[in-house]
Amino acid sequence: MSNDSDGDPTVPPGPADVEDLPTVSCERCGREWDLAYELEEVAVGNQAFEQFALDHQRHTGHFPDGISTWRADCRQCPEAIQRLDERAARRWAETHARHTGHAVEVDHADQESTTIERSE
Numbered sequence: 001m002s003n004d005s006d007g008d009p010t011v012p013p014g015p016a017d018v019e020d021l022p023t024v025s026c027e028r029c030g031r032e033w034d035l036a037y038e039l040e041e042v043a044v045g046n047q048a049f050e051q052f053a054l055d056h057q058r059h060t061g062h063f064p065d066g067i068s069t070w071r072a073d074c075r076q077c078p079e080a081i082q083r084l085d086e087r088a089a090r091r092w093a094e095t096h097a098r099h100t101g102h103a104v105e106v107d108h109a110d111q112e113s114t115t116i117e118r119s120e
């Protein structure tokens with residue numbers, strides 16, 4: 001009768017301690033934030049930064065440092081948006097052009113702008 005209770009439970013590796021929280025600073029606000037809240041609430045590493053930037057813009061009207069956005073700016077009406085994602089900005093421009101027939105300019109910090117018009 002072998003009582004072989006080999007106690008070696010394989011412990012799955014838990015989430016590593018996050019010592020180095022990513023931080024974001026904003027010159028306009030003169031502040032710096034860590035992304036603990038976003039990481040906890042959004043729980044997606046890369047998107048925490050984007051989420052913070054979008055929230056910051058929504059609540060303060062500007063983006064924090066180091067964020068370069070894609071802007072889609074209608075030439076014929078006051079509609080304009082800013083997105084971190086190029087595809088999102090272009091999709092907005094294309095949809096706006098499609099529904100209104102307006103020409104929309106899409107540009108990015110380090111890129112020349114392109115104009116999106118409704119294609120008939």
Ligand SMILES: [Zn+2]
Nearest residue numbers: 026028029060
């Ligand atoms: Zn700010």
Ligand SMILES: [Zn+2]
Nearest residue numbers: 074076077102
């Ligand atoms: Zn328009």
